Amino acid sequence: MKANCWMGRGNVEVREVPDPRILNGHDAVVRVTSTAICGSDLHLYDGFIPTMKKGDILGHEFMGEVVEVGPSVRNLHVGDRVVVPFPIACGRCAACGLGLYSVCENSNPNAGLAEKFLGHSPAGAFGHSHMLGGYPGGQAEYARVPFADVGPIKIEDGLADEQVLFLSDILPAGWMGAEMCDIKPGDVIAVWGAGPVGQFAVAGAYLMGAEQVVCIDRFAYRLRIAERAGATTLDYEEVDVRDALLDLTAGRGPDACIDAVGMEAHYANPALYAYDRTKQATRLETDRPYALREAVMTCRNGGIVAVIGLYAGFLDKFPMGAVMNRSLTLKAGQCHVQRYLKPLLTRIREGDIDPSFVITHRLPLDEAPRGYQLFRDKQDECNKVVLTP
Amino acid sequence: MTGEHQPASERLSRALSGAMERMGPALERVRLAAPSAVRRFGPPAAVAGAVAATGAGVYAAARACGRRPEAAPDEGLDLHAAVTVRRPRDQVYRFWHRFERLPTFMTHVESVTTGDGVTHWTARGPAGRAVEWDAEIVEDLRDEVISWRSTGTALVPNSGTVRFCEAPGGRGTEVRVHLRYDPPGGRAGLAVARLLGEHPEQQVRDDLRRFKQVMEIGEVVRSEGTRAPRLLRRRPARPVR
Numbered sequence A: 001m002k003a004n005c006w007m008g009r010g011n012v013e014v015r016e017v018p019d020p021r022i023l024n025g026h027d028a029v030v031r032v033t034s035t036a037i038c039g040s041d042l043h044l045y046d047g048f049i050p051t052m053k054k055g056d057i058l059g060h061e062f063m064g065e066v067v068e069v070g071p072s073v074r075n076l077h078v079g080d081r082v083v084v085p086f087p088i089a090c091g092r093c094a095a096c097g098l099g100l101y102s103v104c105e106n107s108n109p110n111a112g113l114a115e116k117f118l119g120h121s122p123a124g125a126f127g128h129s130h131m132l133g134g135y136p137g138g139q140a141e142y143a144r145v146p147f148a149d150v151g152p153i154k155i156e157d158g159l160a161d162e163q164v165l166f167l168s169d170i171l172p173a174g175w176m177g178a179e180m181c182d183i184k185p186g187d188v189i190a191v192w193g194a195g196p197v198g199q200f201a202v203a204g205a206y207l208m209g210a211e212q213v214v215c216i217d218r219f220a221y222r223l224r225i226a227e228r229a230g231a232t233t234l235d236y237e238e239v240d241v242r243d244a245l246l247d248l249t250a251g252r253g254p255d256a257c258i259d260a261v262g263m264e265a266h267y268a269n270p271a272l273y274a275y276d277r278t279k280q281a282t283r284l285e286t287d288r289p290y291a292l293r294e295a296v297m298t299c300r301n302g303g304i305v306a307v308i309g310l311y312a313g314f315l316d317k318f319p320m321g322a323v324m325n326r327s328l329t330l331k332a333g334q335c336h337v338q339r340y341l342k343p344l345l346t347r348i349r350e351g352d353i354d355p356s357f358v359i360t361h362r363l364p365l366d367e368a369p370r371g372y373q374l375f376r377d378k379q380d381e382c383n384k385v386v387l388t389p
Numbered sequence B: 001m002t003g004e005h006q007p008a009s010e011r012l013s014r015a016l017s018g019a020m021e022r023m024g025p026a027l028e029r030v031r032l033a034a035p036s037a038v039r040r041f042g043p044p045a046a047v048a049g050a051v052a053a054t055g056a057g058v059y060a061a062a063r064a065c066g067r068r069p070e071a072a073p074d075e076g077l078d079l080h081a082a083v084t085v086r087r088p089r090d091q092v093y094r095f096w097h098r099f100e101r102l103p104t105f106m107t108h109v110e111s112v113t114t115g116d117g118v119t120h121w122t123a124r125g126p127a128g129r130a131v132e133w134d135a136e137i138v139e140d141l142r143d144e145v146i147s148w149r150s151t152g153t154a155l156v157p158n159s160g161t162v163r164f165c166e167a168p169g170g171r172g173t174e175v176r177v178h179l180r181y182d183p184p185g186g187r188a189g190l191a192v193a194r195l196l197g198e199h200p201e202q203q204v205r206d207d208l209r210r211f212k213q214v215m216e217i218g219e220v221v222r223s224e225g226t227r228a229p230r231l232l233r234r235r236p237a238r239p240v241r
């Protein structure tokens, strides 16, 4: 089959690889009909996630048709149409029992490796480095789906791929960011990052009853999409973000802040930007946390800072004093996608949200390398790329 | 990232990024080797120097999670590991008690056969040579503890104990394993490496994780990019023919 493979920093290639086989009783094999490129793929592409190996198949947002099931899978049959959540979760361990699927205790065969970096191991995930399991991803014609009896959700009605594909990751991820904000009437929520994840966080926060949602980025075309989801927008190259947010909230600060940027944040202040890029490049710090620092410093006293942007390692100059002295609550996590599939599918079906609004590019799988480049470099107003094998 | 606005810092960081790319594999080697090297030899200047030269801050922080040595190499080797299994204690005990099933999750053990309270073990270390020994059960308290010890002339005389206790608040069963290796004439590190590889404690922890998988989901979880038990010889995450 054809698959999009990581071939080193800034280099992906569509290559011929063997077809997947069933390896465990709870597996299914899915013929991929749609798959997408995620901001998380960009961190892999840019070489900031350790334990990638040349030849790894990328992709963790995908859906398709079941073509084979293992002997322990009873809920799915050949021919079923499914969306596959990106965290691989067993459904039987203590974490899964609590709904914390992205920290499943059984799905990472390389848990020992992850422990060295992170203290404990999170769940395995598709196409997401060896420390998260060494599972091939879904930017391919076929994919093996472990724990197919737990993760995938069947799509039984006429909804198009583009309406349901993002259930695999970014829609629930943005949603979970909003949910972490514990939104109360009158709340003002600030979202750093007007990428697809930030855009869904904006939409989610409104559906949860936020008074106002402010979205921060520097790309006008992305901010316009966030505006269509209802956001007030700030271009951080035009305004001082903290001043603007304090003004909007008459000095209180946003009730909750969402970091939907992650470890490769860009910064308008050249000196600080150079400082962190240098430290990151020399591995003195692995992540550049501007958005997070700004979120912490801006959030109101007693407020919540929700981190859904991806971090991989260690930060520098983290304002812990602000967190402690101002009674902030820091929440974070890879999305526990499995627990949002049903409720969000219902919302899509009922027309509360049509996630396809984030898509700007539709390419054949063969053009994945161009898709990565457009998406990373924000060329051609690229916001979200869907690939079809 | 391209498309950004600071040409000078961009140039600087491009140069540094290139340097990082060249250093990447070396960094990974140092970092992966560091915990076991530290455990076996104490923190030697060579490792400390390499770590310092390649970004001390981050990697020292990562290493802080590593464990201290359990015993000096020449006095035998003690390995500990523990795991919580979301299953009732009697089930967990019973599974372990059937020694023939241990190879399902102990990757270096090829087979265990039992008869008359004596078990016969066949193992194959990373070097590929088969090692065999007999062991007897020295303690067996239902749902609580099983201990065994090799008999006769085992190449690596060894003993083991596994204890089971109720985890608090209905969290299942806590399983604690203690293994001891006592090769004649010392050099336990070397002898055990022949059996368990370069990272014996890691191997025991991974075995217990697989034990948990077998108990909770019925089998050992596999990925295409993993070839247990040799963590360092990973292959790309793609299907194999």
Ligand SMILES: NC(=O)c1ccc[n+]([C@@H]2O[C@H](COP(=O)([O-])OP(=O)(O)OC[C@H]3O[C@@H](n4cnc5c(N)ncnc54)[C@H](O)[C@@H]3O)[C@@H](O)[C@H]2O)c1
Pocket: A038, A039, A040, A041, A042, A043, A169, A170, A173, A192, A193, A194, A195, A196, A197, A198, A216, A217, A218, A219, A222, A236, A260, A261, A262, A263, A264, A265, A266, A267, A268, A290, A291, A307, A308, A309, A310, A311, A333, A334, A335, A336, A383
């Ligand atoms: N928690 C999860 O489960 C989960 C799921 C999916 C993605 N993610 C992560 O979420 C993040 C966003 O994903 P995406 O797909 O939207 O990526 P993206 O790259 O399309 O979007 C990131 C946006 O952040 C903006 N940005 C950069 N620096 C900024 C700053 N200092 N202030 C404000 N905005 C800034 C960029 O201009 C870009 O528009 C990534 O880190 C991704 O890895 C997490």
Ligand SMILES: [Zn+2]
Pocket: A038, A039, A040, A041, A060, A061, A086, A169, A170
């Ligand atoms: Zn993603």
Ligand SMILES: [Zn+2]
Pocket: A089, A090, A091, A092, A093, A094, A095, A096, A103, A104, A105, A106, A107
């Ligand atoms: Zn689980």
